[in-house]
Amino acid sequence: MSKKEDKSLIVGLDIGTSKVVVIVGEVDMDGAIEVVGVGSHPSRGLKKGVVVNIESTVQSIQHALSEAECMAGCRIHSAYTGISGSHIRGLNSHGVTAIKSQEVTPEDVERVIEAARVVAIPADQKILHILPQEFIIDHQEGIQDPVGMSGVRLEARVHIVTGAVSAAQNIVKCVQRCGLEVDDIILQQLASSRAVLNPDEKELGVCLLDLGGGTSDLAVFTHGAISHTSVIPIAGDQVTNDIAVAFRTPTQSAEEIKIRQACCLKHLTGPDERIDVASVGDRAARSFSRYDLAEVVEPRYAEFFEFAQKELQRSGFENLIAAGIVLTGGSAKMEGVVELAEDVFHMPVRLGLPHDVTGMEELVRNPAYATAVGLLLFGNENRPLRVGPISRAGRKGLWTRMKSWFQGNF
Ligand SMILES: Nc1ncnc2c1ncn2[C@@H]1O[C@H](COP(=O)(O)OP(=O)(O)OP(=O)(O)O)[C@@H](O)[C@H]1O
Ligand SMILES: [Mg+2]
Known part of the structure; x- marks a missing residue:
């Protein structure tokens, strides 16, 4: 039984290519989140952001889950989880409807959003998000909350995110195999954006680039709303692989060297900084300069940024x-x-660290935890009123859900 039965808890579960992270947050009366538990375990069952081995993924989730449960002193029943991979598509769409009673009602808004979602989507894709960018009433642009306003014609501009049905189903399957329910599946860069971007940046226009292990996830915000999303299937694992090949060292040792000693700018390394590199088989370890290492890392990072550009x-x-x-x-x-x-x-x-949550800050203020923290924040802002602590609750109306995305500047 849950020890924190009387508290409102929320859980973010980031199933990444490199690691699975579970973060448990306690939500107070004002909606502020305090992190009370974190669990992390290396991820084995994913390739480039997509589940390729259910058994291994389930095991990684279970390890991270029990660590988080132990730290938070509670039983977790459901979680908000993320989705990524090159199957993700983002597109902008537009819908129009008549305002029935001269004043916009939430039903009018739901209708216009329904109209905007009528786009040709391949049968193997499903809509993950419909994110309102702005509403237009009788040619008046830039309206964020149209309910109660007068007019005869209501238009909506939205950003639609779709993903492969099978990829989403495999995520749900893995989570359910761990005895959890999925509260919602959220695009990973949308979650990371919520955790690291400021409203001012979104208003001015900003691009978030989440450089993970298997994928680099991109999200662009202009005028406070999301304008573009895409997933580039190349990230940190590629750098590890480059180091392993260039220095003929096992992948595990390449990963350690990268994390502890690598630098992606040659001119920041000193000429006599040396690194010891393990060899494959029984051969003796060799010594290289950090400059040699940066020569391998720099072009690959430059390539990430060129792809993003x-x-x-x-x-x-x-x-x-x-x-x-x-x-x-x-x-x-x-x-x-x-x-x-x-x-x-x-x-x-700039480097974006997760903010807007308190508790365990030395652990959580880590760029690798941006998605997990974002899942908590995004989930909390979009969840319906709950009866129990981590129980599944009914869905909010489409507009109520969209509106809170807006308030979160999504
Ligand atoms: N100190 C560090 N310096 C450089 N790279 C690092 C460092 N710490 C971790 N990494 C790299 O970050 C990558 C993992 O990032 P992250 O934890 O964000 O990925 P993930 O969320 O599991 O994967 P993805 O989002 O791609 O599915 C790995 O390639 C790892 O080598
Ligand atoms: Mg990630």
């Missing part, structure tokens, strides 16, 4: 992000990453 150019929002780029995710912890990104993008770049 091309994606930004393709989206048409490159010139609308005055607040620049915010980097997060485990691979954003690499030394020199902000400087290199500034060189490539020619824009201001």
Whole structure:
């Protein structure tokens, strides 16, 4: 039985390519979240953000889950979880409806959003999110909350995110196999954006780049609303692989060298900084300079940023992000990453750490936890009133849910 039966708890479960993280938050009367438990375990069953081995994924989730339950002193029954992978598509759409009684009602808003979601989607994809960007009443643009306003014609601009049905089903299958229910499946970069971006940045225009292990997830915000999302299937694992190949060392040792000693800018390394590299088989370890290591890492990181830059150019929002780029995710912890990104993008770049939650800050203020913290925040802002602590509750109306996305500047 749950020890914290009288408290309102919320759980974020980030099933990443490198690690599974469970974060348990306690929500107070004002909606503020205090982290009371964290569990993390290496992830074995994913490739490039997608579940490829259910058994291994279930085991990783179970380990992270019991660690978080133990720390929080509670039993977890359900969680908000994320989704990523190259099957994710983002598109902008537009809907129009007549305002029935000259004053916009929540039903009018639901109707206009329903109209905007009528787009051709392949049969193997499902809609994950419909995120309102703005409403237009009788050609008056830029309206965020149209309910109660007068007019005859209501239009909505929305960003629609779709994903492969099978990928979502496999996530649900893994979570259910661990005895949990899925509260909602949220696009990972949407969650990370909630955790690391400020409302001012979203208003001014900003691009979030979550550099993980298997995927680099991108989200662009302009005028306070989401404008573009995409997933680039290349990230930190590629760097580890490059190091393993270049220095002929096992992957595990390449990963350790990368995390402890790598730098993605050659000119930041000193000429006599040395690293010992294990060899494969029975051969003796060898010594290299940190400069040699940076020579392998720098071009790959530059390539990540060039891919992201091309994606930004393709989206048409490159010139609308005055607040620049915010980097997060485990691979954003690499030394020199902000400087290199500034060189490539020619824009201001900062490192985004999760904020807006209290408790266990030394553990949680880590770019690798941006998605997990974001799942808590996003889930909390969009969840219906709960009866029990972590019980599943009924769905909110479409508009109520959309409205809270808006209030969260989504
Ligand atoms: N200090 C560090 N310096 C450089 N890279 C690091 C550091 N710490 C972790 N990483 C790298 O970050 C990556 C994992 O990032 P993260 O935990 O955000 O991934 P994930 O969420 O599990 O995966 P994904 O989001 O791609 O599915 C790994 O490639 C790891 O090597
Ligand atoms: Mg991730």
